[in-house]
Amino acid sequence: MDLTHETLVEASKTWGLFYLIAFSFCVLVYTFWPANRKRFDRAKKGIFDEDDEPWT
Amino acid sequence: MGQLTTREQELAAGMLVALAVIGIAMAAAGRSDPLGIHGAIVFLYSAALLIFIISRSFGPEPDPSRISRYYDDPIKVGVAFTLFWAIFGMFFGVWAAAQLAWPSLNFDTAWASFGRIRPAHTTGVIFGFGGNALISTSFHVVQRTSRARLADQISPWFVLFGYNLFCILAVTGYFIGVTQSKEYAEAEWYADIWLVVVWVTYFLLYIRTLARRREPHIYVANWYYMAFIVVVAILHIINNLTIPVSLGHAKSYTIWAGVQDSMVQWWYGHNAVAFFLTAGFLAMLYYYLPKRAERPIFSYRLSILSFWGITFFYMWAGSHHLHYTALPHWVQNLGMTFSVMLLVPSWASAGNALLTLNGAWHKVRDDATLRFIMMAAFFYGLSTFEGSFLAVRPVNSLSHYTDWTVGHVHAGALGWVAFITYGSLYTLVPAIWKRERMYSAALVEVHFWLAFAGTLIYVFAMWNSGIIQGLMWRTYTDDGTLAYSFVDSLLAMYPYYIARAFGGLLFLIGAVVATYNIWMTVREVPVTSGERKDDLPLAGPFPEGAATGPAE
Known part of the structure; x- marks a missing residue:
């Protein structure tokens, strides 16, 4: 099969769409996965710790 | 050092x-x-x-206990570079604006002609001011959120001084006529190769510091900084694939031909806006806004969703710069569609920032630094809405090539980028110099109102002038000929050009006030905790994980 302009157009109009939908789905699952809630809450509040030194 | x-x-x-x-x-x-x-x-x-x-080199060896502290020296130098480039870039901006109103201000010299000082302005503010602010704050944020010191002591300096050498080569080149004729990528091939070396070092330093982190989760601001570093590397390399005339000449020719070159250039150009002027500054927003407001971000999950939205939508939006050109129609449609979709993650970020402040409005009223950050979020929301709107093809037929585009860019660059930068600097400077406060809260207040007034004057002048231009260019007489000549439209612009230069001047004065205030903070304001003990003897075991390795 020749790799022409039409091939690229078709690939981007079909597979490009599916890949973005699949990707959005993965992001949504990661964001709302219940087990992640704890680490997100920790990250949200963790920046307020006042000790201005690296942890060892 | x-x-x-x-x-x-x-x-x-x-x-x-x-x-x-x-x-x-x-x-x-x-x-x-x-x-x-x-x-x-x-x-x-x-x-x-x-x-x-x-x-x-004849001084004493450094204190071994430095390894148990954050490495802030490069950040301090980076702040100085940021402030210098702000004044330099904004001065050239005011000068270029004044030349449009009074063309004789080029003094009949080649180096000061509009075509040369205009890229000196854009490079000075975007790469000089913005880039140094991004590098400095990223070094600060990555260390604090990872609870780890920078991975080594050489590469931060290499990144900082190497990057500024790139900026110097770029700007001095314009004055002597060097340009690739690509907007925001004017520097020639040798400077571009140098920037690749610097940028790869920056990437490795950042990822190695993240690898040393003591926090299991990487805080979202670092995601934005990483997106900024990775994508700018990709954009820069692909858009600057050129072949020099010879190794002894500054001139080079791009490998891209015809409309592909335009597409690559605006894929680069728009993603420079997205990943240089947005992603990295959103990283500042997600760290310095909660810190300054002393309130956690409204929704951490929303910040993750908008991160991936921005990362994956922006990549496709560049073709909206090429509406009504030889670019295939479907590619124009693609860029237009993604530009409109971008409003969702953009407003998610702006909304997340403003909702974080909900319940802390009294702090916004009292604290000019927090007000800088709040206004930045507001202008971010405003200019992303405007950007999506202007990307729609029929709207673009009115706005393209007019001052409306310039107004839009400056709503983003002054209102969003510069406001968030100064809000971050006023938070960062007392923190890394360990000062109790800024030298003068009143001067921060003065800066805020100068910057705010300057931005409003600038943006309103350009909106008016742009829409008038666009309408004059498309007004036909009954005979089907153009009603106005180009010179007619130029004369109509005159008052707006003066107003624009005045708005820019106010903004520049604000930048000078900020520099004075930061200088005096470092010099005059007492240190919060005890002085560093730099006179300890040399010998001493390095703690585990101490970084003494060479730079890559």
């Missing part, structure tokens, strides 16, 4: 000698070509740094 060990000083000196040799080789190969002048600049720059390193 007082914390460098003898071995690190030797390594730095070796790298500077190598760079000086490259400078001499460029000067020899280039001779009277601009490449030769740039060779001399590279040589002088590395020689000056070398003399500085040697003059410091």
